[in-house]
Amino acid sequence: MDMLRKFVMDIRFNRFITGLIIINAILIGLETFPNIYAEYYNLFFVIDIVILAIFTIEVLLKIIVLRKSFFKNSWNIFDLIIVLGSVILYSTPYVGVLRIFRVLRVFRTITTIPTLRRIVAALFMAIPTISSVLLIMAIIFYVYAILGTSFFREISPEYFGDIFLSSVTLFQIFTLESWASGIFRPIFQQAPSSWLYFLSFIVITTFIMINLIVGEIVNNAQKLSESIEEETDEIKDEIHEIIELRKEINEIKQILLEKK
Template sequence: MCKLREKCLRITTDRRFELGITAIILLNSFLIGVETYTENSTIRAIQSSILGIFTIEIILRYIASGGNKAFFDDGWNIFDLSLVLISYIPETLFANAATMTAIRVIRVFRVLRLLRAAKEIKVIITVLIKSMTAMFYNVILLGIFIYLYAIIGVGLFKMPNPEKMTQQERVRFEKYMEEVPNSPENSPDPFGTLGEAMFTLFRELTGEGWSDLRYNHISAYENGYIKATPAVITAYHISWLVLASFLLLNLVTGAILNNYQIVMDHSDDKEKK
């Protein structure tokens, strides 16, 4: 058994083996993309062969690891094994079309095996995993401010309900909406509800359409539909953009960079030893 393990260890740590598996993963990823355009027996046969190669690879890595504990202590092994096992689930096992679609979608995640193709990529993934705790609290902080600004936004910028207007007021409002439509035009009132306001703030966080919203609110003020003055409108949108885009998101970046340095230092220490 020791000889078999040593042999498997030599195979799995061989540079040519790693390059070969990487090439198979690339081919598999390419064919997954091709299958979105067309399906035929040749592609299915190649994909079945690739699945067989992946299975052999998993078996070799399992033997080389020396047992269950060593094998399952490596998160990448669990990741690879899960993707391979899912690929063996037959679609005919499920009569439900939604379940079959879900299985197909999960199989597409085999593309993610490319993440282990390079040492540098694995380092980045390790950094992201280590940063999850910090990012989780940053997301909570961001959520608190989104909620706060959304409540303020609904109070300041909620447009009147056309159903409660008189006929003359409704005609005037419809004419106003033709001249100053929502941004985008098919969207509801951006601050009409708390949920919509929170989504609008998230949209502004990406830098999309925040200046259009400002000008629309100024037009709404000039037409008497909201009471917030242009100064308040400008202060609201700029303060949110500065707080969210320039401060809160940079906290996430800082956490990732800090963990990246920690991982790199740990990696350097291991290489020196």
């Protein structure tokens, strides 16, 4: 069991699985080219079966080694669901669902690379703050949609004809996609003061609100990094203490042997 644990937890085994995930992702991408997929269909099929078999063995080995602790880790459960879903659906007519699971295998890259896990964890930690920011943004969108409909309905009915059109237009402005040439300039020609409306909306939503979300995610990532560093320092201290204890035990043994 110790040998099996060492094998499963070895960094080289982890790198091998990561490599397979990347190969699997490349193959799934190549399958989107009909000519390539039709010509090498049998090869794609065999390689996919082999990769799925290795993933299944990997999950089974982890369950054997980790036992109950395997199910305490959400990343392990994520891996199990993807692999189990792929195995169950492989020989069924539910091709569409199987494709979803095959594409989801690419997400297993996150579970094998610690830095990616840290970023995702920081994202989940930021959800409460992001939810609050999104609520504020929804209120801002609603207010600006009403104002836009009131001010520019007659000038540009295709963009500000009603509150729904205004909301879609504001989302386009929020993404900064062709907002100046397509939306702002024609309205600005007839309503010169409209620049206040558009610029204030962009500054509030695109610059301030998005920076709040990004700042919260970065802040959480920093906290996770600091906690990991603290844990690493504690482990180093414990290892140092163990080494010192071993030295002391060896010295005591030496003294006892000399007395004999």
